Amino acid sequence: MSQYQVKAGPEAFLPPAAASMGVILPNPGECHIEGRIAPEEEGYEYAARKFLEAKVPTIFPGPLVLWNWNENATKKAKAIRALADALPARLIPMADYRPKYPKIDAEAEINPNHPNLTIWHNKIDVCIFVGVHCHQANLALKIIRGGTDCFTMAMCAQAGHEDACLSFRDATVEKIEKLMAAVNKLKKEGVKSQAVPFKQIKMTSSGRVA
């Protein structure tokens, strides 16, 4: 049987779980790229290139990095902001996992129960999940692969995600910074960001300010 590849969709209304198709998780120091196990270093370059080639590169930070629940979360948030600035990429939060029907503001937030709405609305072609609890990330990644043509990546703090098109594991502040370094290196080599111009959304308790 040929190796199943975790490609950008749209694959099917119910895409198979990549694990059930024989995709295995990377070991420490490795990543997976479309289901192929590769050294982590290769992943940084691949992810950076994907991001720079994208029209709407987007970072989806989850509750583990949005909420200030420990010192590490603060540091990761800082690194994520720096990565977004370096690319540039949109930052769209997955602030919690409530099924927000039908009120979701697809321009400004993403929800694991219907992540496709945010992908479609913003025409996101490359994204990365970071700080999302594994079971919710798995759900969202599968729905995205099922119904959209977005290339998904995961900066997972645990063992990685088979259902992402590219997945790192054991995410740390340093790993987010390594991804940023790969972006800067490519840029220095002349690779230009293809991102369409955008303005990062800004919000306060009284609403949207930018």
Place this chain on the structure above:
Amino acid sequence: MNKDKITLCEDLADIMPPEYHELVETATYGKEGRGWKDIGSSKELIEQHSLCAGCPESIAFRYILASLPAPENTVFVGSTGCTSLVFPHVAVQNIHSLFGNQNAIASGLKRTLKRRFPDVEKDVVVLAGDGATVDIGLDMTMQSWFRQEKFTTICFDNELYANTGGQESGLMQKGFVAKMAPAGKNFDKVRLPEIAREAGCHYVAMLTVSKPNRVEKAIRNAIMVAREIGPTYIQLYTPCILEIGKQSMEGLDEMKDAESIGGRFVMKEYISDQAQELLDTIAAEEKAKKKAAKEKKTVSA
């Protein structure tokens, strides 16, 4: 969770939708004397719910969440049923357990939290339907009481299995005919409050959710007694308006009827001597505090 942790990371705060800013800025986490009166004026710990429009369980949820003495240090354990659909909307830590297992999960959780955080009072509260509490989970419910586990069990008594379409439950009244129990119930409503008292609960209350101040008092009493002494049980009548053929606005009337003289839900409380002593002490302390605050106000005025 400590209330200091309910803040946003500075570097990403500005991408967060307004409701999360509001949660940090105006929720009642850590506020002394929080209660049902905060509903509508402070950021609530539950905004939307996924129950039927007008379901009394929704207002019961609001009152309970507003009455928790320390929401930032409370963990709910839920079970399958209509209540479980609400938990994903609640801004308090919660765990969903396999149907019926809720009091077993809560036992382990409470003991573990005690070991893990010896210096912090962590409240564990079970909240489940009557099918989960009295039928399928009765073993777990009662064993936790026998063992004197220190947490509160709240049962939303809608007198049937609502989430699966209306099957007969132990708390259903005799003779009641439900959609999935067409022959009518042949035996009496299980007297769980009395069973709870005999099984070792130190504070037991059965009431409707028609009066928020009563619900608040019962919840606070139950949690305080569970902290210091042992298991407590609260049974709240939250009629399933869908099953009894009522409109969205009629839940309140149904509860008022049920708690009027001679009704099934006239409020009752059972309090052990030990628990009464504790509640008296807490009441005296609160009174003294209020008096001192009043005196301070008059002096400064």
